[in-house]
Amino acid sequence: MEFIVNNENMTMKLGEKLGSVLNPGDIVCLDGDLGTGKTHFTKGVAKGLLIEDYITSPTFNIVNEYNGRLKLYHFDVYRVNDPDEIYAIGFDEYIFSNAVSIIEWSTYIEELIPKEHISVVIEKLPEKGDNYRKIVLNYYGDRYNYVKGIKL
Amino acid sequence: MKILSIDSATEAASCAVIEDEKLLGEITFNYKKQHSVILMTIIDNLLKNTNTDINTLDGFVVSKGPGSFTGLRIGMSTIKGLSQGSDKPFISISSLDALAYNMAYTPGIICPILNALRGNVYTSLYEFKRDALVKLTEYHIMSIEELLALIEKQNKPVTFIGDGINLFKEQISNSLPQAFFAPAHLNLVRASALGELGIKKLREGKSDDLYNSAPIYIRKSQAEREYEKRTGKSIDE
Numbered sequence: 001m002e003f004i005v006n007n008e009n010m011t012m013k014l015g016e017k018l019g020s021v022l023n024p025g026d027i028v029c030l031d032g033d034l035g036t037g038k039t040h041f042t043k044g045v046a047k048g049l050l051i052e053d054y055i056t057s058p059t060f061n062i063v064n065e066y067n068g069r070l071k072l073y074h075f076d077v078y079r080v081n082d083p084d085e086i087y088a089i090g091f092d093e094y095i096f097s098n099a100v101s102i103i104e105w106s107t108y109i110e111e112l113i114p115k116e117h118i119s120v121v122i123e124k125l126p127e128k129g130d131n132y133r134k135i136v137l138n139y140y141g142d143r144y145n146y147v148k149g150i151k152l
Numbered sequence: 153m154k155i156l157s158i159d160s161a162t163e164a165a166s167c168a169v170i171e172d173e174k175l176l177g178e179i180t181f182n183y184k185k186q187h188s189v190i191l192m193t194i195i196d197n198l199l200k201n202t203n204t205d206i207n208t209l210d211g212f213v214v215s216k217g218p219g220s221f222t223g224l225r226i227g228m229s230t231i232k233g234l235s236q237g238s239d240k241p242f243i244s245i246s247s248l249d250a251l252a253y254n255m256a257y258t259p260g261i262i263c264p265i266l267n268a269l270r271g272n273v274y275t276s277l278y279e280f281k282r283d284a285l286v287k288l289t290e291y292h293i294m295s296i297e298e299l300l301a302l303i304e305k306q307n308k309p310v311t312f313i314g315d316g317i318n319l320f321k322e323q324i325s326n327s328l329p330q331a332f333f334a335p336a337h338l339n340l341v342r343a344s345a346l347g348e349l350g351i352k353k354l355r356e357g358k359s360d361d362l363y364n365s366a367p368i369y370i371r372k373s374q375a376e377r378e379y380e381k382r383t384g385k386s387i388d389e
Contacts, residue, residue, distance in 0.1 A: 087371065090221035092269040114270075 003135045003152050004125070010152065011037040011122070012044035014135060017150050018118070019048020024070055024098040026144070029106035029113060032122030037133060038104050041120065042074055045102060057104075062089065071099035083109040116141030153210045153355055156234070157347025158195065160187040160227035161219025161247040162266060162315055167195050168343035169202045169209075170351055175344050176202045182340045187226045195230075207238055211359070213350025215341070216244030217367040218274040218291055219266055224367035232362060241359035243350050246291060246368070250346035251313050252278035253285050254338045260309030261288075265316030268293050273316040274370065275299055277306070285349075293370045296320045300327045313339055 005011050018028070028045065030038050043055045051068030058064040058076045066072040073094045080086050086109050095101045095114070106113055118139045125132035139147040154171040165187045168178040179194040199206055214231035217224045228244070235242040251264035257280050265273040272295055277288040294302075296316075303310055304327070312324060313334035324331050333339075353359075 088221070088369065093220055093222055096269050 001137045001147070001150070003137065004128075005133050005135060005152070006129065006131050008037055008040045008131075011040045011133060011135065012047070014137075014150075014152050015041040015044020015046075016048040017044075017152065018120075018137070018147070019045035021146050021150070022049065022070065022100045023143070023146075024100070025096070026100050027095055027114060027117040028100070028102045028120060029117050030102055030104045030120045030122075031107055033124065036122040036124055038122060041122065041135075042102055042104070045100075046072060046074075049100060062086070063094065065099075071097075073097075073099050073101045074104075075101065076104040077108045078105045080108055083112050087112060116143060118144050118147060153351060154204070154208065155211045155213055155347055155351050155354065156195065156199070156204075156206075156209055157213035157343040157350055158191065158227055158231060159215040159247055159250065159341045159343045159346045160191060160223040160230075161215040161217050162223065162341050163220075164340045164342075165191050165194065166341060166343035166346075167191070167198050168347045169198055169204055170344065170347045172351075175348075176204070178342065178344045180340065180342055185220065185223065187223050191226060191230060206234070209238065209240055211235075211240050211351075211354045212242035213343075213347045213354070214242060214244050215247045215250070215346055215367075216365075217247065218268070218293065218370050219247050221367075221369055224369070228365070228367050232365075236362055241354060242362075242365075243353050243359050244365055244367075245346050245350045245353075246276075247341045247346065248274065248276045248291060248314075249278075249285065249287065249349055250341050252276075252287075253345045253349055254342065255311055255313055255334060256280065256285070257283075258311050258332075260311065261303065261306055263299075263303065263310055263312050264314040265296075265299070265312055265320065266314045267316050267319055271295050273299060273314075273320070275316075277303075291368060291370055296323060300324065303328065315339075 039057050046055050049068040051066045053066050064074045121136045123134045158167045163185045164182040166180040169176045212231045214227050231242050248264045252262045255262045262278040265275050268274045276291050279286050311332040
C-alpha cells in the first residue's frame with residue numbers, strides 16, 4: 001500500500017492510524033533516509049497508542065519505553081555496528097513481549113527481524129517537491145491483515 | 153553457614169535464606185517478570201521475617217543463567233552489590249541445575265527447558281546418581297526438534313521441567329509419548345534449590361570473582377547461524 005503525503009502532519013496522521021489499530025506484540029519496521037520523517041511517523045503511532053509522553057529519537061540510547069494503551073518500545077539501531085550488539089541488550093525479550101515494537105533502520109539488523117512484521121518505508125519525492133514523501137506500508141503474516149483497512 | 157540466594161533468570165523472582173541444612177524462608181513470585189520492581193522488596197521482607205541481619209550472612213548465591221538477559225543482569229548486579237557491600241563471597245549457579253535439582257531422585261534423564269525464543273530452548277541433560285546431580289551435557293541453546301532428536305538417542309525415561317513446557321508440551325508428547333512433565337508446584341526456578349547447590353560449593357571454599365563473574369548468555373555463534381541460514385540445516389546434523 002502506498003501513500004503520498006506532502007507535510008509532516010500527514011505523516012503523523014498515517015502513523016496515528018496505524019497506532020490506533022496495533023495489537024500487543026506487533027512489530028513495526030520503519031526505514032527511510034535521514035530527514036524523511038521516521039520520527040514523525042513514530043510520534044503518530046504513539047498518539048494512536050494513546051501515549052502522552054513526548055517522543056524523542058533513541059539514536060543514542062537505542063531503545064525508549066513508553067506506556068499508553070499498549071506499551072511501546074521504540075528502537076533506533078542507526079548507531080549499531082553489528083546485529084550482535086542489539087541481540088546482547090536482550091532484543092528478543094523486547095520484541096517477543098506484549099508490547100508494540102517500532103524499529104527504525106531495521107535493515108541494519110535484518111537477521112534479527114522476525115518474518116512476521118509490518119514494514120513502513122518512507123522515501124522522498126524530490127521531483128514533486130521538498131516536502132513530498134511516498135510511504136509504503138506492507139505486512140508479512142496473517143496477524144497483520146488489519147493493515148489493509150488503513151486509509152489516510 | 154547462612155546464605156541468601158536469589159534467582160531472576162526466568163519469569164520467577166525468587167529469594168531464599170538457607171542456614172546449613174535448613175531452608176528458613178523463601179519468597180517466589182512467578183508472575184510477569186517484574187524483577188527490577190520487586191526483587192529488593194522481597195529480599196528485605198525475607199530478611200526481616202527470618203530475623204536475618206544482612207551482615208550476619210556468610211555468603212550469597214545467584215543464578216548465572218542461561219535465561220532472560222535482563223533478568224540475569226538484575227540478579228547478578230544485585231548480588232554483586234550485596235557481596236561487595238557486606239564483604240562476603242558469592243557464587244553463581246545455573247538455573248538449569250536448580251531446575252533439575254527440583255526433580256531430585258527422579259529416575260532417568262531430567263531435562264530442564266527454558267524458553268529461549270524463536271523456537272529454541274536453553275537446556276542441558278541431567279541424571280541423579282545416588283544423591284548427586286550429574287550434568288550429562290554442556291549448557292546449550294537448541295531448537296526443540298534438535299533436543300528431541302538428542303533425547304530419543306538416550307533411550308531412557310525422561311522428565312521435562314521449566315517454562316519451555318508451556319510452549320512445547322504437545323510437540324514433546326507427540327514425539328516422546330512416555331515423557332513426564334514436572335507438576336506446577338515444582339515447575340519454576342526456586343532460589344531454595346539454587347541456594348542449596350550454591351551453599352555446598354561455598355562450604356567447599358569456592359566462590360566467584362566479583363570483577364570477572366558474568367552471566368552465561370548462550371547464543372549460536374555467527375558462523376553457526378550463517379551456516380544454518382545458507383544450508384537450512386542445523387550445524388549438529
